[in-house]
Amino acid sequence: xxxxxxxADNLTLAYKVDEPVIKNSxxxxxxxxxxxxxxxxxxxxxxxxxxxxxxxxxxxxxxxIGGVSLHDIRPSKLNFLRKYLGIIFQDYKLINEWxxxxxxMLPLLIxxxxxxxxxxxxxKLLKHVRLSHKADRYPLELSGxxxxxxxxxxxxxxxxxxxxxxxxxxxxxDYSSNLIWNLLVGxxxxxxxxxxxxxxxxxxxxxxxxxxFHIEDGTIYEVS
Amino acid sequence: xxxxxxxxxxxxxxxSIFFAIEFYIVLDRVIKDYENGLRxxxxxxxxxxxxxxxxxxxxxxxxxxxxxxxxxxLVSRLEREGISVxxxxxxxxxxxxxxxxxxxxxxxxxxxxxxxRLKRVEGVKRVETFENSHNKxxxxxxxxxxxxxxxxxxxxxxxxxxxxxxxxxxxLEHRERMYIMELFGAPLWMRSGVLIRLAIVDTLLSLAALxxxxxxxxxxxxxxxxxxxxxxxxxxxxxxVDMALLGVFGLAVTLFSVIVVSVRQVGQ
Numbered sequence: 001x002x003x004x005x006x007x008a009d010n011l012t013l014a015y016k017v018d019e020p021v022i023k024n025s026x027x028x029x030x031x032x033x034x035x036x037x038x039x040x041x042x043x044x045x046x047x048x049x050x051x052x053x054x055x056x057x058x059x060x061x062x063x064x065i066g067g068v069s070l071h072d073i074r075p076s077k078l079n080f081l082r083k084y085l086g087i088i089f090q091d092y093k094l095i096n097e098w099x100x101x102x103x104x105m106l107p108l109l110i111x112x113x114x115x116x117x118x119x120x121x122x123x124k125l126l127k128h129v130r131l132s133h134k135a136d137r138y139p140l141e142l143s144g145x146x147x148x149x150x151x152x153x154x155x156x157x158x159x160x161x162x163x164x165x166x167x168x169x170x171x172x173x174d175y176s177s178n179l180i181w182n183l184l185v186g187x188x189x190x191x192x193x194x195x196x197x198x199x200x201x202x203x204x205x206x207x208x209x210x211x212x213f214h215i216e217d218g219t220i221y222e223v224s
Numbered sequence: 225x226x227x228x229x230x231x232x233x234x235x236x237x238x239x240s241i242f243f244a245i246e247f248y249i250v251l252d253r254v255i256k257d258y259e260n261g262l263r264x265x266x267x268x269x270x271x272x273x274x275x276x277x278x279x280x281x282x283x284x285x286x287x288x289x290x291x292x293x294x295x296x297x298l299v300s301r302l303e304r305e306g307i308s309v310x311x312x313x314x315x316x317x318x319x320x321x322x323x324x325x326x327x328x329x330x331x332x333x334x335x336x337x338x339x340x341r342l343k344r345v346e347g348v349k350r351v352e353t354f355e356n357s358h359n360k361x362x363x364x365x366x367x368x369x370x371x372x373x374x375x376x377x378x379x380x381x382x383x384x385x386x387x388x389x390x391x392x393x394x395x396l397e398h399r400e401r402m403y404i405m406e407l408f409g410a411p412l413w414m415r416s417g418v419l420i421r422l423a424i425v426d427t428l429l430s431l432a433a434l435x436x437x438x439x440x441x442x443x444x445x446x447x448x449x450x451x452x453x454x455x456x457x458x459x460x461x462x463x464x465v466d467m468a469l470l471g472v473f474g475l476a477v478t479l480f481s482v483i484v485v486s487v488r489q490v491g492q
Contacts, residue, residue, distance in 0.1 A: 055407070075412075076411070082408060082409030085409075093404050095405075106408055106410075109414075110408050110410045110414065
């Protein structure tokens with residue numbers, strides 16, 4: 001039986017204590033799963049994924065990621081946990097003062113790999129996302145689709161246990177969208193990485209078995 | 225260009241505060257040396273109708289030395305001016321004169337107290353403190369000290385404000401980068417790495433600039449002439465020691481600022 005890597009028990013998330021975004025929800029996600037989380041705008045999809053990487057702490061219930069409870073997690077432990085996560089943001093969150101290559105190297109530098117190892121891995125990943133020729137450019141010199149491909153490469157750089165993707169293909173061209181879906185599926189199938197994707201629409205042509213959670217009125221349902 | 229601006233915006237306030245502190249330290253040292261010189265030269269004269277020794281005075285004032293003035297020398301001075309004097313008969317009526325050297329250079333108020341107390345000593349008839357010339361010199365020293373204190377205070381306030389402004393600039397410039405690094409699990413020291421390097425380099429550059437300025441000033445002919453007039457010496461080795469202390473102080477200030485900025489960013 002697969003291990004649970006994300007487990008929520010009566011989870012309540014809120015920005016203001018008396019206005020919960022997610023209410024008393026329980027679910028668990030096993031290691032190696034591919035999960036879609038859908039829901040209308042403002043339903044709390046991004047809030048939920050934020051809580052997975054510890055940017056928002058639960059106000060009620062319990063949330064355990066990789067065996068670590070996020071309720072009263074210390075900053076040093078949160079940093080440790082985040083080293084095992086690959087995060088893709090809707091707004092890319094690339095460091096604009098750094099080159100593309102250095103951006104991809106970031107998780108590896110944090111993990112303490114040598115510069116040479118980081119550079120080789122970054123080059124390999126940039127080749128995967130078809131951006132080798134732009135390795136020394138800066139994020140603002142790239143299109144939105146290219147920036148998201150860089151963010152994808154960065155999320156994969158350190159072979160994370162879990163990839164969390166928040167609307168990874170929103171507003172992207174077909175070429176970049178397909179490339180990103182292929183990489184996410186590839187990471188899940190070939191490396192056994194758990195992938196959690198928040199999206200408005202599940203691509204119709206995706207060829208992988210997945211679980212689907214839907215958020216409505218603050219409650220999370222599993223869609224069978 | 226942006227990088228130069230980034231450095232200058234920290235180097236300038238640091239340099240100003242270092243300069244103000246070093247200027248104050250040097251001036252204080254010069255004033256102390258000058259005070260010591262004055263103390264060496266400064267004496268209080270008393271006349272008494274009996275023999276006085278140091279123990280008679282110590283209950284009243286802090287005396288470094290007490291020396292009786294040979295009355296013969298006073299009489300010979302009169303003789304040099306053409307006044308014939310019968311020393312032996314004059315000696316019977318003449319008071320004894322003493323030269324008192326004090327342990328420290330007194331303030332104007334202290335001088336008045338010393339005069340009053342000396343007058344209370346049994347046998348002391350007259351006290352001459354040369355109050356007017358003393359006060360002129362002493363007031364000049366006080367004015368110099370006060371000016372340097374005001375200068376230090378103003379510079380410290382302006383520099384502190386500039387450092388606060390720089391902290392705000394750092395926060396705005398580096399917040400996004402530090403947040404992204406935090407999301408990928410970078411520890412605080414790694415997120416602040418750029419700022420820590422900037423703080424160390426800029427502190428060292430400010431100190432180098434300050435040393436250069438003092439080296440130039442102390443070797444400038446005009447400054448050497450000026451110090452020569454008042455028989456004062458300022459050693460560069462002493463300034464090097466000051467620089468080391470200022471370096472520690474500067475690093476403490478800048479690294480503290482970096483920590484404040486980094487901690488303020490957490491979770492932003």
